[in-house]
Amino acid sequence: MLEPHILEPLADDAWPARERARLGGWRLNASSGQSMRINACWPLAAPDRDPEAALDAVEAWFAERNLPPRFKLTDGVVAPVDLAQRLAARGYAACKTTLVMLGQLRDVAGGEGDAAIRLSDTPDATFEAVFTATAGNPEDGRERLEALGRIPAPARFARLDIDGVPAAIGASAIGGGYAGIFGMRTVPDHRRKGLARRVLRALLAEAKTLGAERAWLQVEADNAPAIALYADEGFEPGYRYSYWVR
Incomplete structure (x- = not known):
């Protein structure tokens, strides 16, 4: 089964935001503020500075664009590993859990x-x-x-x-x-x-x-009918991610 550290960069490139930036391994995406995926920070690898300084920089980056700061935390690829605790200390909480499903095209x-x-x-x-x-x-x-x-x-x-x-x-x-x-x-x-x-x-x-050779898709974790459809077509649960917002 595909590892999230391989798929997540592909997913980011496949659904590109209007504006993109990097803080080391943290990917910043901004568009019009509607779709969370293209209006969030993806912390896929270590940032290029102290984590708290990186959080400050992300919040400032979104504020400059009149957008609320959001973080997309993916199972198995969050860096640093205590990022959820750091976000919680700043008043963030998880929402909108999404399931990534994977299938072999054969x-x-x-x-x-x-x-x-x-x-x-x-x-x-x-x-x-x-x-x-x-x-x-x-x-x-x-x-x-x-x-x-x-x-x-x-x-x-x-x-x-x-x-x-x-x-x-x-x-x-x-x-x-x-x-x-x-x-x-x-x-x-x-x-x-x-x-x-x-x-x-x-x-x-x-x-x-x-x-x-393989396919992947993203579906909200509580969308049982869609998950059942994709499972019936050969897709299996891979991993999950959630958004963290204030």
């Missing part, structure tokens, strides 16, 4: 030949319309769409049409022999029809052709 079901699914290397206007319609918060949807547009090549964007009308979408980022799955969305009127499964299979089949 073990997941194939999705070749699904004529209803269209694949492209950029998110077109129709893809964006479905994503926006299912976002809930327009600002959050806009920020995530911008992030989708920054996924480095080769990226793939899948759209499934029902009776000529877009019904479900998803995206993938390929890097380091791995496929990361993002942006899985289904229009409300078409949910619980197995469309997400078909989109996932098409993305994974395409990832094989692009040289990926």
Whole structure:
């Protein structure tokens, strides 16, 4: 099973923030403040200064951008190891635990030949319309769409049409022999029809052709239906991360 110290840098590069910086092994990401992943510090290795000085610098960096400071603490790669205690002493607490699931592409079901699914290397206007319609918060949807547009090549964007009308979408980022799955969305009127499964299979089949051997995805730890779907498609729990906020 893939170690988080290998996957987390790939995950950071696959879903790039608008603005990025480093403090040694700490990665700082800032966008519009909506999606936590691209608006947080990822302390994946030792910082380039004393930990308390690094915390001060992170808080100042986010304050300069009018964003609340956030930290993404991942099982097995937090540096220093007592960072959670240091954050708690400053008034931070953990929230929004996310599960990273992993799969071997040879073990997941194939999705070749699904004529209803269209694949492209950029998110077109129709893809964006479905994503926006299912976002809930327009600002959050806009920020995530911008992030989708920054996924480095080769990226793939899948759209499934029902009776000529877009019904479900998803995206993938390929890097380091791995496929990361993002942006899985289904229009409300078409949910619980197995469309997400078909989109996932098409993305994974395409990832094989692009040289990926494994796949990973992130799902909120309390989203039991999604976890069950991915498990049924060959994905297994890998590790977890949580955000720390004031």
